[in-house]
Amino acid sequence: MDAIDRKIINRLQQNARVSLKELAKECYISPPTISARIRHMEKSGVIKNYYTLIDPKKAGYHIKAFINVKVEPADKAAFYTYIRDVPNVLECNCISGEFSMLIKVIFESTELLDSFINSLQKFGKTNTQIVFSTPVDVRGIHLSE
Amino acid sequence: MDAIDRKIINRLQQNARVSLKELAKECYISPPTISARIRHMEKSGVIKNYYTLIDPKKAGYHIKAFINVKVEPADKAAFYTYIRDVPNVLECNCISGEFSMLIKVIFESTELLDSFINSLQKFGKTNTQIVFSTPVDVRGIHLSE
């Protein structure tokens, strides 16, 4: 990971579909070299995925929420298995504090969110925070070059 | 937004760098049509961005956390302006409940996280949850086709 790799990453985070040719121009090295560097970062796991951010509302998902769940350590494995297969779960983190899990979800309606929260009760107490607005949406880290 | 558009979106969410040719094959329509559909979804705002997910730890960011901040309505505009320019902020949502803001951040060290939390005190009380693990990392919504 040198300055050029960081520059490539910054650019890919802004636009994952940028061409190798443009990256080559911006980094003052040839396209084959850019290609090799990207492949290398994919293999080493620095680059995990190329992802498309869509507008959930325009896709019919009007409710976004964060749900805190208090899961006992013994139930964690079962919880992970369950949560991974629910497509409405956009992210799940294991965190410090009274509630051990923080999951980000989107749903078409409050009714569906409610029914999902009910399904979580078998794992433990929940606390739900509804999203009103998103002043900063999912974005990357700007690495210093 | 028909079934083909949803299929394109599902595929782009899995891999934003997939070629038009492959999308064309999978959707049984020609590359120019795929291209036109994608352009259309970009213009209408359904597709917001193509984003690269990197491994923060491999980039030197070892601490991930969620910070709840209690911001008075009158201070929101100033808070948004501040938060938007902090590159360590990966997401910021305005939410229901006692704390009005939920921000996701990454830092190189706990010291830097601590100093950031201090800088937030002028906006209101904070409550920080450190991330131990991420069983489900940032992902897209699977649209039914």
Place this chain on the structure above:
DNA sequence: AGTGAAATGAATCTGTA
């Protein structure tokens, strides 16, 4: 909206330093 075929443009492969 959709297509096929031509033209353009980009990515990969081979050679080489």
Place this chain on the structure above:
DNA sequence: TACAGATTCATTTCACT
């Protein structure tokens, strides 16, 4: 690790359904 040139491959444009 990097490159330049040749080849292969993908994307865009355009005339037409």
